[in-house]
Amino acid sequence: MPEVYCSVANCFFWAEGNKCDADAIMVEVNEHADHRFNEEVGGEMVHTSHQDYAKHSRDTCCHTFKPRQ
Incomplete structure (x- = not known):
């Protein structure tokens, strides 16, 4: 997997x-x-069967975020 x-x-x-x-x-x-x-x-609930389009990186967000306990 690439580094993120x-x-x-x-x-x-x-x-x-x-x-x-x-x-x-x-x-x-x-x-x-x-x-x-x-x-x-990634241990989180997500859905990947649809496609969206963004013009800029600022139009996107991470749904993998999970608060540290």
Whole structure:
């Protein structure tokens, strides 16, 4: 899996060097930011059967985020 960098240090999957340590990562467009998904990927529930389009990276968000306990 390619290296994924993340600066969200309070995420359960955040690792030293600002790297994401999740087995899989779900990225969605911002309009789905509050959407609940129903398949498990990277230990989180996600759904991947649809396609969206974004013009800029700022139009996307990570759905793999899980707060660190």
